[in-house]
Amino acid sequence: MSDHVIEVRELTAGHGGVETVRGVSFTVARGTVYALLGGYRSGKTTLLETVAGCRRPMSGTVRVMGADPYAPSERLPVGTVWREGGLFPGLTVAEVVDAWRRWTVNPLDRDEVLGLVGLDRRAGTRFERLGPAGLRRLDLALALVGRAEVLLLDEPTAGLPATDAHAIRGLLRDLAGAGVTILLATRDLDEACAADRVGVLEEGRLTIGRASGSLRAA
């Protein structure tokens, strides 16, 4: 397998035959954070959904760990966090993680996953009592339960106060340092600048950060 955990080549994707991502190419190396920076309706979510295997490419190819995510020959160790999560009401943080673990093949230990996201001391807290940053950490915990080696994150710090956003970005850096490959979509320049590489999406086209000459964070 190449060191590029995610490889997107000349990808065109969309909805009901309408192209909203057009001829996009980029790669993401193991243990790095790649930010797709784009404005409102630039195609970020469509692109993430296609990399996640939720959407079939209209043309071009997507490979995640060498496999086609739309028709993988085996389950890929990929965790995703979309903007709207969904959890069972009334459960503690530990119970939410345990519920997820029951539906996951070979899950991480509860304590291990809570430690990874910095929620180890909130295990007994009802998840509704977590603040926005705590909920984001819980989303990430659930994405990691299945031993994810790749994380796909749609606007991971959207709506968070600056200090919480900073903490979540630090957590993403730690996860990348531990070898997790992260592709995130964002409208936030600061978030993009915290990534190792940035691709700028405009009207579905990657205008900066093509596979051969991506930006590096300052």
Ligand SMILES: Nc1ncnc2c1ncn2[C@@H]1O[C@H](COP(=O)(O)OP(=O)(O)OP(=O)(O)O)[C@@H](O)[C@H]1O
């Ligand atoms: N389910 C859908 N059906 C039809 N068109 C869609 C659907 N989802 C998105 N689109 C269209 O695809 C285009 C790109 O939307 P997308 O959600 O991928 O962009 P985005 O950059 O994530 O936007 P935002 O930041 O506003 O969420 C938009 O024109 C949008 O209207």
